[in-house]
Amino acid sequence: MRRMMLSAAALALTACASAPQSMAPDTAPVAARTIPEIMASIPASDWADLDPENTLYLELPSGRVVIELAPDYAPNHVANIKALAREGFFDAAAVVRVQENYVAQWGRPEDAPAHAFQNGRATLPAEFDRPITDDLPFVRLPDRDAYADEVGFSGNFPVARGNGRAWLAHCYAMVGAGRDVAADSGGGGELYVTIGNAPRNLDLNVTLVGRVVSGIEHLTTLKRGTGDLGFYETAAERTPIRTMRVAADVPPAERTALQALRTDSASFAELVEARRNRRDEWYLHPAGAIGLCNVPLPVRGAP
Amino acid sequence: MRRMMLSAAALALTACASAPQSMAPDTAPVAARTIPEIMASIPASDWADLDPENTLYLELPSGRVVIELAPDYAPNHVANIKALAREGFFDAAAVVRVQENYVAQWGRPEDAPAHAFQNGRATLPAEFDRPITDDLPFVRLPDRDAYADEVGFSGNFPVARGNGRAWLAHCYAMVGAGRDVAADSGGGGELYVTIGNAPRNLDLNVTLVGRVVSGIEHLTTLKRGTGDLGFYETAAERTPIRTMRVAADVPPAERTALQALRTDSASFAELVEARRNRRDEWYLHPAGAIGLCNVPLPVRGAP
Known part of the structure; x- marks a missing residue:
């Protein structure tokens, strides 16, 4: 055997x-x-270089987390997150929630000063899925999946498909835009990464925007929150975010040059x-x- | 909807x-x-009380990890782990490996003093699967699974079945007995818990012995090892284990009383x-x- x-x-x-x-x-x-x-x-x-214009650097006290964005699947969210990063939205952000076997989440805490939006927006219509088109890459995996009839890879991302639609799948390290009850209540100002067994039940319920390609251990090893849903109960427990920048805005010598x-x-x-x-x-x-x-x-x- | x-x-x-x-x-x-x-x-x-005779308390500096053993599936390993715990095998143990999105592993480091085996054994024949018998509980899940034709729950554990055999499935928080290349090179002296997306490819390749039911965050938040396979490169990085005891051996007032x-x-x-x-x-x-x-x-x- x-x-x-x-x-x-x-x-x-x-x-x-x-x-x-x-x-x-x-x-x-x-x-x-x-x-x-x-x-x-x-x-x-x-091997292909990551595109600096679609790469984020989330800078934590312990090191850099590199996130690859997925403009093929969430073009408006990706544009908005980049706009927010460029206008300093995430400079007052922190990791506010770490729930065991589920997600780590960051954004501007409720007690942060109000952000003066410029090009970025607070909320956007959801981008849960998209049509399958001729130019959308897809490499099919032959194996069964509990959640979708067809799964595979599209560019550098795990995806599922059905009924003429395609969507990013909630695998480990995927990054999504948190939302409230309304579908259009997210926008990318509150982001999470999945840190446990793939919560595929979230597929088609949240807009996924990319994936962590490097440095996820800076998030997975953080203290779990003891409040509801793993939110921290005190400000002191949060991990402050130094900056979150678009890689293209970082001097080349300071970039993390990666290939997928x-x-x-x-x-x-x-x-x-x-x-x-x-x-x-x-x-x-x-x-x-x-x-x-x-x-x-x-x-x-x-x- | x-x-x-x-x-x-x-x-x-x-x-x-x-x-x-x-x-x-x-x-x-x-x-x-x-x-x-x-x-x-x-x-x-x-609700049913956990059986203290088949429950382990792994005591780390940050707190207690409670492990429920699965004697229906790995009777010899369960008996051996309890024997080893009772003769102090794990008192000189440490967490020696934490690999991102995979496992945290503990055992006696190579530089620990040799253990004087009494009732416990260093290695055992593998218990990868077992026959399906009339008295083996099984509640079937109706959904597709990539790895097995039939999956569900048996007692307090996730299981897969096929060809008249049943086996524990490598879901998040499952605990297994590490081994070398030979099937019979494990025995329970080296244990791991899965801390990422369920590594189901390990099913039928390692003897699973139980699952963490409480306190897994004491293991998942540990620093990732930087050596091959996530092993720590220095002894100082290890997390020492205070004790690992069978709950039945702990005074009732000091037990963590849980129900599943x-x-x-x-x-x-x-x-x-x-x-x-x-x-x-x-x-x-x-x-x-x-x-x-x-x-x-x-x-x-x-x-």
Whole structure:
């Protein structure tokens, strides 16, 4: 059971834009490679720089959290969060809530001075999902999902699809815009990151805006709040935010240069297959499948 | 969309021991209750005390972690962990590894004095799964799972089943016995708890022995290790363990008296259904399904 051959049929990931396109090669089966072997030989062309204009740096006392924004899925929220960052909205922000196995959340506390909105807005209409269009990338995962009929990857994000619509999925490290009861009561001024088992029940209920690609441990290790929903009960418990900036606004020498593995690359398809059927010596039972939120979206420092 | 009626058909959980037994009532549809409404009216008989003989107290400097053991699934490991605890094996233990979105692990560090084994053993044959028998409780969840054909709850634990076998599932907070490459190289002297998105790929690869029912935040907030696999690189980074004891060995006045909701109760079935289709005012899109590891297993202080 430990060593399995990788058949062409096992390359089950399907990359497509407008129409599904099989990635199965015409060649004969080849010996399956382990994850370290695959990672060590990824061609440079399969890695892509994060776009500084769609990257945020959340600066906490313990270090930097890098967030990649998803303008394909939440264009108005992404634009608004960038506008808010650029007008200093988050300079008076703090981590106000950390709920075990759920979320860490930051924004301007209720006792912060009122923000003088310029280009940014306090609230926006929800962007829970979007139409599937020909130009929207999608690489399908072949495995079952409890919440959606079809799941996979779109650009650097985990997504679900159904009824002609596509939406970002609440996997670990995804970042969303908190809201009140009304669908249009969020806007990005209050953000959260998921820090436990993927709360997929939130899909289609909150606007997801991106994902943490680096530094999530600065948020996951914070003291849990003891108030309702994990809110801190005192101001002293909050973690102050030094700044949250758009990477493009940061001098290049101070940026964290990262690259993400293209999810439409052959390397990514091979990695996913190697995770569906682990061939590392330690694994005795290859699962034969993988959950959407168990697929890591690889990131590395730019070489 | 916000308020839905709960039809009889929606009560899809099926409780069974030997044979599936429908829980759908014969009555007409009734108004669905929210989770707080259900929680507030659970009859006392639906709660069951944790068994002190199968409960561990892991004492960390920041507080107590309560672990419920699963003798139905890992009888030899459970017996061995209790024997090791009773002969002081864990008194020289420490948290030696915390890997982001994966596990926190504790055991005797390599530089600890050798343990003089008495009743406990260093290693045991694996207990990855067990046969399905007539007396093994099982409440089936009706929703899809990426890793197994059938999932649900057995006693106080999330489980998966297939081919006449049943096994504990690697949900958040599950506790397992670390091992080396050989299947029989673990035994419970090195334990881990899952602290990220459920690593279900570990199912059938490691012996799970129980779950953390209280105090997991004492482990999830620990500094992440910077060595390979999240191991700490220096002894100073470790969190020392004061003791790990069987609750039955602790004077009653010093115990943490907890009760778990019976997963074969009508209250649990109604709670699961209320989570599959959230009717709280905040939810705009009821998911219509739930992932195995998104179902909380309720615990409360004994009244």
